[in-house]
Amino acid sequence: xxxxxxxxxxxxxxxxxxxxxxxxxxxxxxxxxxxxxxxxxxxxxxxxxxxxxxxxxxxxxxxxxxxxxxxxxxxxxxxxxxxxxxxxxxxxxxxxxxxxxxxxxxxxxxxxxxxxxxxxxxxxxxxxxxxxxxxxxxxxxxxxxxxxxxxxxxxxxxxxxxxxxxxxxxxxxxxxxxxxxxxxxxxxxxxxxxxxxxxxxxxxxxxxxxxxxxxxxxxxxxxxxxxxxxxxxxx
Amino acid sequence: xxxxxxxxxxxxxxxxxxxxxxxxxxxxxxxxxxxxxxxxxxxxxxxxxxxxxxxxxxxxxxxxxxxxxxxxxxxxxxxxxxxxxxxxxxxxxxxxxxxxxxxxxxxxxxxxxxxxxxxxxxxxxxxxxxxxxxxxxxxxxxxxxxxxxxxxxxxxxxxxxxxxxxxxxxxxxxxxxxxxxxxxxxxxxxxxxxxxxxxxxxxxxxxxxxxxxxxxxxxxxxxxxxxxxxxxxxxxxxxxxxxxxxxxxxxxxxxxxxxxxxxx
Ligand SMILES: Nc1ncnc2c1ncn2[C@@H]1O[C@H](COP(=O)(O)OP(=O)(O)O)[C@@H](O)[C@H]1O
Ligand SMILES: [Mg+2]
Numbered sequence: 057x058x059x060x061x062x063x064x065x066x067x068x069x070x071x072x073x074x075x076x077x078x079x080x081x082x083x084x085x086x087x088x089x090x091x092x093x094x095x096x097x098x099x100x101x102x103x104x105x106x107x108x109x110x111x112x113x114x115x116x117x118x119x120x121x122x123x124x125x126x127x128x129x130x131x132x133x134x135x136x137x138x139x140x141x142x143x144x145x146x147x148x149x150x151x152x153x154x155x156x157x158x159x160x161x162x163x164x165x166x167x168x169x170x171x172x173x174x175x176x177x178x179x180x181x182x183x184x185x186x187x188x189x190x191x192x193x194x195x196x197x198x199x200x201x202x203x204x205x206x207x208x209x210x211x212x213x214x215x216x217x218x219x220x221x222x223x224x225x226x227x228x229x230x231x232x233x234x235x236x237x238x239x240x241x242x243x244x245x246x247x248x249x250x251x252x253x254x255x256x257x258x259x260x261x262x263x264x265x266x267x268x269x270x271x272x273x274x275x276x277x278x279x280x281x282x283x284x285x286x287x288x289x290x291x
Numbered sequence: 292x293x294x295x296x297x298x299x300x301x302x303x304x305x306x307x308x309x310x311x312x313x314x315x316x317x318x319x320x321x322x323x324x325x326x327x328x329x330x331x332x333x334x335x336x337x338x339x340x341x342x343x344x345x346x347x348x349x350x351x352x353x354x355x356x357x358x359x360x361x362x363x364x365x366x367x368x369x370x371x372x373x374x375x376x377x378x379x380x381x382x383x384x385x386x387x388x389x390x391x392x393x394x395x396x397x398x399x400x401x402x403x404x405x406x407x408x409x410x411x412x413x414x415x416x417x418x419x420x421x422x423x424x425x426x427x428x429x430x431x432x433x434x435x436x437x438x439x440x441x442x443x444x445x446x447x448x449x450x451x452x453x454x455x456x457x458x459x460x461x462x463x464x465x466x467x468x469x470x471x472x473x474x475x476x477x478x479x480x481x482x483x484x485x486x487x488x489x490x491x492x493x494x495x496x497x498x499x500x501x502x503x504x505x506x507x508x509x510x511x512x513x514x515x516x517x518x519x520x521x522x523x524x525x526x527x528x529x530x531x532x533x534x535x536x537x538x539x540x541x542x543x544x545x546x547x548x549x550x551x552x553x554x555x
Contacts, residue, residue, distance in 0.1 A: 107554040107555055108554070110554070111550070111551065111554050114471075116471055116550045116551060116554070117551060117554075140473045140475060141473060142473070143471065143472065143473035144472065144473025144474065145473070147471075147472070147473065148472065149468060149471045149472060149550075149553075151464075151468060151471075151553040151554075152553075152555065153464060153553075155464045155465050155467070155468045155553065156465065157462055157465045158461075158462075168469070169469070169472055169474070172469070172474045172478045173469075173472055173473060173474045214468075217468070217472075218472075221472075229553070229554060229555075230555075
């Protein structure tokens with residue numbers, strides 16, 4: 057599954073915030089490529105622009121300049137609604153907090169994505185939700201609410217929510233920062249598993265060097281510029 | 292002061308006045324009051340006690356239930372007893388009741404009687420409505436009740452809308468994740484409105500029990516509280532309407548739910 061097909065291509069993307077004297081450039085002219093089945097890691101110190109770059113690559117934040125091409129489609133030429141549909145079809149997201157609805161069970165959190173996002177029926181959504189939760193080792197946790205789950209379990213539910221529609225991409229912003237390393241490592245392993253088994257392209261933003269050994273490629277960001285791209289495994 | 296004719300088939304007979312009570316009321320200077328008024332009149336037993344009305348002594352010969360007055364106590368007696376108490380002459384009266392042989396002609400008859408300048412004429416329906424509207428809009432009790440209901444609506448509306456708003460605002464980050472995953476905003480709006488619907492319905496179900504309970508309590512202490520179907524349906528409708536409006540107001544907070552809030 058280690059194809060070399062380029063799935064995402066970013067050219068010269070830049071983004072600033074604020075105006076006048078308080079204007080800060082978060083990302084300055086970044087170009088990069090991601091391939092199918094790749095586990096890419098975006099590292100850099102706090103405030104270096106990692107989240108901003110991830111948001112522009114994933115269709116959440118419009119760049120001031122440059123363009124992002126996914127499957128040959130210019131993400132930022134699409135209309136708002138088309139981009140939403142594009143994200144719905146191809147992108148999964150994991151964020152730092154677990155961001156689970158307090159009133160819903162683990163399985164309902166995941167089901168929601170299929171019922172609302174993929175217009176699947178209740179029954180089929182539930183079946184697939186439970187299937188992915190089992191794969192994530194949460195089979196006996198499916199009917200519990202967030203308050204009854206540990207941090208590691210909550211983040212696995214969030215991963216289930218990102219993976220259940222089998223997206224071509226998963227974007228994860230600091231997915232392990234709220235977890236101890238034991239649970240953090242299992243999160244990363246589950247994501248690498250998705251790259252191998254589904255050919256998912258995974259982009260993880262983190263400043264945790266312990267993730268490096270898992271990555272196919274590491275991008276280093278400093279003051280909004282890519283300082284080095286290391287391909288750890290030959291592709 | 293309600294002085295009425297005491298015959299078995301008199302028009303406007305008060306059903307609480309049994310034939311036995313009516314027989315007793317034929318004696319001039321006798322009255323019947325509601326048993327719940329004894330306390331505020333400073334009476335203990337009621338029957339056979341003597342009270343003064345406008346400086347004239349009258350004797351209580353019986354008690355009824357469920358006819359508690361809103362302001363002053365009702366006094367039931369014969370027309371003959373009532374006239375001197377109200378300082379009215381033999382040829383004076385406040386109301387005359389008349390029945391049409393054919394009820395369908397009542398409207399026309401009332402309209403024709405209205406032509407006389409020294410009296411007003413109403414059908415039973417009109418008169419009932421007029422009395423209720425007078426009580427509701429012209430008396431302090433009615434106005435106070437109206438304001439209480441308005442205040443209740445206002446407080447209820449504010450509480451429901453704030454609760455729904457807070458519940459939605461508390462889940463902004465969760466909704467933002469769904470937005471990032473490409474789920475359209477209208478799905479979430481629909482969910483918030485569905486929640487409002489269930490909140491409204493639950494509120495109604497919770498309120499039905501106490502409403503009947505308090506009506507029963509009021510009945511026990513001597514006030515008839517009517518809960519006709521239309522009233523229940525109307526309050527149900529108003530509650531649902533308020534819940535849905537609150538839901539629409541809560542949608543404002545959804546606008547703040549942008550995936551950008553998840554990035555740091
Ligand atoms: N919404 C925003 N408004 C203003 N400044 C922002 C905003 N988002 C990010 N920034 C600024 O852009 C820079 C990069 O931020 P960010 O991409 O969050 O960095 P990182 O994720 O690497 O910590 C920082 O200086 C930050 O203050
Ligand atoms: Mg960040």
